[in-house]
Amino acid sequence: MNGIAKMLLFLCPHCDELLKVPEAYLGQRGRCNKCGGRIALIGDANLATPQAASIVADETATDPRLGPPKPASDKQLDYLRALGAPEQTLRGLDRDQASALIDELKEKRQRGEPPTEKQLTYLKHLGATERQLGRVRSKADATRLIEDLHLSPTADQIKRLKALGASGAHLAALKSKAAADALIEELSDP
Ligand SMILES: [Zn+2]
Structure with missing residues (x-):
């Protein structure tokens, strides 16, 4: 152990959970420990206040380290029930299918919901302009802008x-x- 690891803040793009992750994970792919969705951790570790964004990792990409598909986790199933997924759609789901379904239901819900205070505070912290903030009308808009604030210009x-x-x-x-x-x-x- 060499002292305290610098922690980065991420908002999970699937479930909006605020995640605290050791800096060493920056640039890696993994799964959210709340909803099980695949995420890629991106951002700049050299910021004065370390923080970064997680983006939805490509669900179709096959990562040999992940091995064959695992069944959906209990956490994912609980989360899907909370999102209102009917019980019969939950049978036989693997983790990636569950994650895709979470995204689908979230996206639908997020388009109709106002952004959260947590998202808005985070956006201001990341340097979103007043104009950009003014256009954030839904949770989905906020999620997109958070990603754009961490991606490089194209x-x-x-x-x-x-x-x-x-x-x-x-x-x-x-x-x-x-x-x-x-x-x-x-x-x-x-
Ligand atoms: Zn999550």
Whole structure:
């Protein structure tokens, strides 16, 4: 043991649980210990307040380390019942199917629900602009913006920004896909 490991904060994209994870897990794939959904932990460990986002890991990707499909866990089944899944849909589910069903039901529910205080506080902490926050109308919107604040700007965004006349300094300072969106918006404004 060499002292206390730096902990990162993640919101599970499947169930919105706030997870605390040792920094060493950054960049790895795994499962949420509440809902069992597959997640990939991404972000910047060098931030003053360490935190990062988890994204939904590709459910179709086969990871040889995971082995053959395991049956859905009791936690997943409980969670699915809480989401209102009928009992007959729960029979014979494997973990990935359960996770996909959780996502589906969550997404449906999240589109109709306002963002939580936890999500909004986290978004402000991550540097979402007022304008971006103003557009967050549902839990699903908040989840998406949290991901975008942790992903790198895309090649397309950089191309657009160059076309809009963004300076090299501007481009170098861009930290995320969401920040690139905000700058594109700013520069496109008449
Ligand atoms: Zn979860």
